[in-house]
Amino acid sequence: MSESATGEPVNAGAVADSDAGIDPSMLLSLRGVTKHFGAVQALRRVDLDVPAGQVTALVGDNGAGKSTLIKAVAGIWEPSSGTMYWQGKKIDIHTPKEAALLGIATVYQDLALCDNLDIVANMYLGFESTKNHVLDEITMEKRTQQTLKDLSVTTVHSVRQLVASLSGGQRQSVAVARAVMRDAKLVIMDEPTAALGVSQTAQVLALIKTLASRGIGVLVISHNLNDVFEVADRVAVMYLGTLVSSGPVANYTMSSTVDLITTGVVSRAA
């Protein structure tokens, strides 16, 4: 993203979808991404840049198109038109598998964990290490421990605990650690703190910061502006399917963000 765009919150909807404006240092760039569901236009010409090593918060009211947008990036469905660039190169993502191969990992709100399996088994689900067709539990357990340690997840007593016995924050941590262990470059999180209490929210926010400090790009959907302002480096606001504003968090205040979310424009002086 060019410097001019970082000055004021810009109306990004007007940018043309050419390769010219693509900054190769950006992990992910969307240009003019549009998605229809029949007559319903869920996304209108969305332009978004997600840098590596930073936390980008995607905010907006219910139905603003946040989930539709991340599902397009995650390969759940293809955009109707528009272009996606991954590290400066044009890409097409047709399936979740393709997204995963690029290094895009999505942690959905339901976390997709198996309660009846332990942490190690969940971390490796679908990617188990084997030795002569027998599960290599020792390798998997050591790597799980290491990954959790690297992410400073210290509240988990044993990696052989069943996921059913974990708290909400710990479950979130396991889901994120799973993405990191598979060398994700971009981690997308859908409402990671929505169902959590105060201390567990703090745990997850700390984890998000750790991810960014390790050079991973993080795209977080959140309704909670307190969390956003605590953890985000950049903010992107959606309103009725349009990305109305994006830029460094310093350009936003709580009230200007609320205005953007509810009306799509800043009505008061920031």
Added chain:
Amino acid sequence: MATSSEPIPETPVLELTKTTLTARLTSVIGSDVGIVPVLIALVVLIIYFELRSSVFLKPDNITNLFIQAIVYIFLGMAEVWLLLLGEIDLSLGWVAGMSGSIAAIYTNIEFGWPWWLAFLTALVVCTAIGGLWGVIVVKLNLPSFIVTLAGSFIVEGVLLYILDRVFEGGGAPSQSTVLNNLTVGNLTPTWTWIFTIAVIAISAAVMIFRERSRRAAGLEVPPFYRIVVKLVALTVVSVALAWLFNTNRGAFIKIEGMPFAVPLVFAVLGIYSFILARTKFGRYMYAIGGNREAARRAGIPVNRYRVYAFMLGGFTAGIAGLFYVSRLGGYSSSSTDPSLVLYAVAAAVIGGTSLYGGRGKMTYPVVGGIILAVINNGLVLIQITSTMVYVITGVVLLGAITVDSLARKSQTLLK
């Protein structure tokens, strides 16, 4: 009855502050703690029947009881494959009957097939029937409960038709020595001891090897006394049983030794437990039962594994059928038992397999099957009418399901 294959998930070493009974038990036994109440119930039942009837613990009755349990055990194992995924197969009783009939018919002098070919044919047919239900459930997205209920009528009808057509009068006597020996044959006393000692030695070797390799890798190991406790329990039970089996139980001629059926159960139990606990295949079975959507997103071909589960269920019910027909000495339209499938579900669930999917082990139907056999055998010995046997079996099953449901509720509350 202990197993040589232990579960992977080890409960963490508990902090000293936790002094509840469960916590203390967990630290001794490990994650198998759920089976403890079931074993206690089994011991209570055995003591009760022995007090009421002096012949209950006699070698001939214990052997008889094991033979009774074999069919329940294999049917229970068959149902575990399905229950693990949150499915059920209500046709397994008739599928077992189909297997037994095929084996009896083709080994009969009229056809004269070698026993292995007849057995193989029976098992292939049963696997195919299971596979058919699986494909219907998966492709048409129907509940397995209804598909296999319909299936049980179909298999029943086809089976009775075959029995009527092949032999006038609707019966196929078992004329194969191998088929009869499945439940009648015994190991020699020497081989009984060799087998018993081999089971203990292999279990000890596996447990210690696993402990060593975890220790070598610098991973947390369960306290060593846990291994000792398990091995001592295994040794005591195995040696007691071997001694019982080796005592002469014949009235006129000498009958001694462990029934062939026992090592066969151990073999199947060992293979199935290994698959479930140590391979990707088993891991995916648990994952699908635990959270089907999560398994799908992890790239597991969920529907293919669901069909595999139905096939394995059919296959294992086929094994049960071979033992069933062996015990009855043949199969006829009058030896059909519509309640057989309920024993399959009961054996699995009484042992601790969850009806909601994702929780269960192959050792559970072994314990469950033995409990069912103890109830049936014991109630007959103390001369309770057979109608009451049904009622009591039903009450036990109801109790087991209630425990399962409560366990599930407390697990959900933990979150």
